[in-house]
Ligand SMILES: Nc1ncnc2c1ncn2[C@@H]1O[C@H](COP(=O)(O)OP(=O)(O)OP(=O)(O)O)[C@@H](O)[C@H]1O
């Protein structure tokens with residue numbers, strides 16, 4: 001395994017610049033997750049790294065080698081695709097062993113290693129089946145087996161679990177995490193899924209329009225988003241973003257009527273600011289602002305109250321904790337926990353506090 | 354097996370449909386049946402001035418005479434060489450070129466593909482004269498090359514292969530590239546095995562079509578030795594009368610390899626359909 005570094009990587013399709021010059025270093029054995037809205041260039045970046053898309057400019061280093069101009073097979077990387085991409089005419093064993101066959105490994109050796117990998121993935125009994133005769137989870141395991149068998153220096157996953165149902169997704173997520181730790185493999189993993197990103201990643205890379213918005217460990221991004229975009233993107237339920245109306249040295253929040261927050265030091269209250277607060281920091285208090293409950297979700301351990309309104313910025317969410325008595329249609333008074341909020345400039349997205 | 358459709362279709366309708374089918378099949382078979390009859394007639398039957406349906410004395414000897422009256426073995430060999438070579442070239446090149454059109458980006462691809470398709474729309478006899486002049490110019494009249502080359506490429510085969518390659522997911526090809534395969538490898542290991550049924554169809558159609566090709570050999574071959582069966586049979590078309598009985602024997606002998614090929618290929622089609630797994 002080796003570290004992977006991208007230096008000034010740029011990717012254009014004709015005149016369209018999908019990835020403007022991008023630098024990123026992924027440590028040896030690190031699990032790095034790319035997230036971002038649809039069309040932000042996650043797949044493009046991944047495919048450029050593995051060599052399926054031609055690099056327009058820049059360098060890609062794996063270990064000490066510069067591989068940016070090599071063909072995909074020579075980069076010592078393996079990739080798992082969203083649709084598994086298993087070869088339909090080959091058996092499970094042939095699928096898993098295919099990279100070794102291409103590497104001209106001897107037949108007995110291929111068989112031995114295929115058996116090992118298949119056994120470690122619980123595919124031992126399925127070796128002679130064709131992909132069409134497997135379940136979704138089994139197919140994904142075969143795809144992983146095919147990636148693992150070559151012992152590549154880096155693994156790349158492009159939304160590998162998005163075709164699976166929720167239950168299987170959780171199971172495979174754990175399996176991937178376990179496998180990655182066992183192999184100590186340098187990994188890049190693309191996903192749409194908040195939870196996958198938070199649970200799997202050593203570090204998350206948030207992308208927008210091919211640019212890196214922020215890189216950091218999941219909790220750092222969660223606790224300390226650099227800007228509005230990251231704040232909105234990380235966390236589920238999403239961060240509440242409230243209009244701020246300056247009133248003297250204080251900030252009034254019209255969406256939570258009656259709630260006034262003192263402006264923190266170093267920030268001058270002005271129009272066009274948004275106050276961000278995570279649902280777990282917006283809780284019922286005696287003298288808070290009023291929030292009209294549209295819906296309540298009881299998760300057992302805790303409950304969330306939502307205001308009516310469409311999903312997005314104007315729908316608020318407060319965590320009720322153990323309070324299970326709130327019903328839709330009523331009003332609760334909520335307050336922001338001491339200092340647990342952020343301030344952003346609405347237009348530029350810059351974080352002010 | 355219990356067939357529910359039987360309960361719903363009334364008897365009279367079923368009988369009429371059946372009768373209609375029998376008539377249609379009979380009409381379709383009629384020329385063939387008449388050819389069988391002709392092939393067993395004597396010269397006297399032909400001269401009798403009447404239409405003989407079932408010859409009184411079947412002339413089985415016709416099936417032997419034909420080998421003596423003309424270099425018939427040579428004709429058969431020629432037909433096999435020509436149709437075989439053309440089919441072979443198609444099987445080798447059409448999937449490759451179809452792959453390039455289906456899965457590769459290169460400047461001029463659309464124009465080239467349009468040009469290719471336009472050859473499909475052009476009837477052969479329009480190309481016949483220029484093609485003949487060309488063939489004559491390069492001195493390929495009366496040669497295998499001259500018989501084979503003009504048919505070695507066709508828009509149809511390439512188009513057919515492209516259509517079959519298009520639905521193969523790009524991810525599959527990309528996966529093979531990441532696994533370490535070069536372009537030719539990817540084609541050979543991933544694309545080709547999924548094309549077997551299509552290739553079998555192409556080979557069969559091409560072979561039968563070329564085996565029956567008449568116009569081109571008629572134009573480029575004058576020597577007796579280079580004729581395929583189709584134009585070879587015209588030797589029985591003599592000045593004062595045509596040996597229809599021997600011509601029919603030739604037709605029968607042409608038909609047999611095609612029939613065998615179909616029977617053989619049919620089993621292969623079924624097998625390959627079963628082999629091609631997941632979509
Ligand atoms: N072959 C191509 N030619 C031109 N533009 C492309 C090509 N492939 C992707 N793009 C563009 O590049 C941008 C990034 O696409 P990409 O597929 O990387 O997004 P993504 O982040 O993977 O999205 P998703 O989450 O929906 O998979 C998009 O605007 C897309 O339209």
Ligand SMILES: [Mg+2]
Pocket residue numbers: 042043044
């Ligand atoms: Mg994508």
